[in-house]
Amino acid sequence: MAGPLISLTTDFGLNDPSVAACKGVIWRIAPDARLLDVSHGVPRHEIAAGAAVLWAVLPSLPVGVHMAVVDPGVGTARRPIVLRTVRGDRLVGPDNGLLLPGAERLGGVVAAHALEAQAYRLATVSRTFHGRDIFAPAAAHIANGIPDEAFGPEIDLSTLVRLDTPAARTSAGVLEATVGAIDSFGNVQLLAGIAELEAALGPIAGGDALVLEPVGAGGTERDGAIGLRWRLTYGEAGADEPLACLDSYERIAVAINRGSAADRYGLRPGRPIRIRRDA
């Protein structure tokens, strides 16, 4: 019979042994666990980028324990927590906004507990590596069936730290949204789906001409407007042709067929943009 699933998402990178130290701790406690690497390439300390990764991938994963560590505040006062989702998953990590978007995509949080019990931490907890010393042992003990209540007091859900990510806004003929994540190919994922796009622009169909405008920090247009067409898939556009499409995570993507839209247009996570129809 298959062992319990523990997924891992971090900004540790793969060159030093940090990820392996976490897995070693997990397997010393829960030797039967099946370990699934989500990504260890989250940009360093970028909590919003880590949250976007979890948001995107969690619906594809089995119900399980999902440990995530993007934790610039390690060793300071931020709380180590476990969230229980409607679906039955447990999300383990720091209370800094990293876990909530993914938990909400799985139906929402039904309970949160602090990870405080010494019995479920390593004997010595360093000030600098809670991934190995607190989160990995917690994930393993949860996989072994220890109930959330055993780890520490229940946390009022309204006190959980939330990311300050602007929601997409629609007005007469204009969608305003924020760049969420960039994939390995340089495709740019917006924090908006087809519902928001059609709320702003009306029903959209393959071939429709659109204009994308990156917006400066102050709300001024900084760069030129980019003309592109709505496509059903990347390969429908000609080579090197810009396009927008619904990506595989149900979000609007801006892409260049066989090229990098992120590099060409300088689009980075957090950048606001506007989309309208080409008049």
Added chain:
Amino acid sequence: MAGPLISLTTDFGLNDPSVAACKGVIWRIAPDARLLDVSHGVPRHEIAAGAAVLWAVLPSLPVGVHMAVVDPGVGTARRPIVLRTVRGDRLVGPDNGLLLPGAERLGGVVAAHALEAQAYRLATVSRTFHGRDIFAPAAAHIANGIPDEAFGPEIDLSTLVRLDTPAARTSAGVLEATVGAIDSFGNVQLLAGIAELEAALGPIAGGDALVLEPVGAGGTERDGAIGLRWRLTYGEAGADEPLACLDSYERIAVAINRGSAADRYGLRPGRPIRIRRDA
């Protein structure tokens, strides 16, 4: 008892959660499967490079299900397929030439089927991520014992798409071959083995002096000839000394001991070269 083996080879990279989404889908269907990452660093959209990776590694892997996705045509008309090999493996991926060289190295293809049955795809199939929505579920269902015939109609083997890779050619004292793959150390693997080299140059022994000439696209010599010696292993050459040897995948390699031959000589996959003896 060990679960069935599923290997994964893609050009997805490891920074975004695409690989994890595929693995999550697999484990939701086949929780006992043992997952083996071959490489997710195939150069983006380079079908021939992905095929070279499979060619090299498959003989070292157990009989199993081998899923490979290097798929610039995702969402267009190219067929999703499963190939059955003489050895009993299943190769799952797009019908674009990616799978055939590896399948032939395992003894050849005995049957091919299209992956069409809705029952063995995700409920919603995106236009942009068939790795997660078609290939991963197919690989998992095959690992669970679903027969190839259940996925769709049998495909005439003569209609499978083949890569257009030139075979090595031998003439009086000259081997003409193509650069296949570059490894992490910058060693350059030629699409030729010892049999082809000795057919052109006669019996070869450690220390024999050779000349390698990169050839321009039009067949003209573009760069200077490179003098090097035949060696039994990389460490036999002095530091920074160029050499040729039989690599660990039974192909001729051009290398620089503790250096990168690919970088120094500008050798990239697809580049034609000639080798002759130093007169």
Added chain:
Amino acid sequence: MAGPLISLTTDFGLNDPSVAACKGVIWRIAPDARLLDVSHGVPRHEIAAGAAVLWAVLPSLPVGVHMAVVDPGVGTARRPIVLRTVRGDRLVGPDNGLLLPGAERLGGVVAAHALEAQAYRLATVSRTFHGRDIFAPAAAHIANGIPDEAFGPEIDLSTLVRLDTPAARTSAGVLEATVGAIDSFGNVQLLAGIAELEAALGPIAGGDALVLEPVGAGGTERDGAIGLRWRLTYGEAGADEPLACLDSYERIAVAINRGSAADRYGLRPGRPIRIRRDA
């Protein structure tokens, strides 16, 4: 029941299929083994860096078989070996100094054997890829319970190759140490712990002002002295502020909060440094 653990540490990188070939060989022999990637990003041919990775991670791993390959001398006379530790682990790899520091951190070596028996190698051993042809099959057979003695003659422990790494030295108010490893964040790990630091400088407390001096190869001070403060964790320092702390592997680290100390100060593995109190 969980299968035996085999960890893998190499300088192969993840782009070519070398790591996968080793894992494939292992699973053909020991299909139940649980495989744990420590790192495949050890800098190429840097034996000391690989040894530092093993030193850091092995105490976090379960007792098991630990295969490590950083092997510039592959195919030459260096011996393939297995070390047995006090804790019961087996360390498998080349006799070039890579394995000893990690084995000693696990309590020390109780026996060493050469890996010579043809029965426990692949049928054909290449000159260039002993990871796949000698070390992976040895690791798998050991995981299956084959005793060390079956692989080849016992080796006199005094003949094992040792790295030439200088120990930390303390004198009146000065700690002299060597840079060991750099992690993914650019934090610089010194080959010295809190005991050595306090032996040189007396009891140390959060906020204490220190001076770090990189030392040139000839023992002359080459770069300017760096002022920093002792901290209990990275996040205690202001953004972009240099600090020293005890890292999560019980060694002194030099870091910049949210920056790279390795890049800013040009600190690389092997570089000697001095630390004293700021007068």
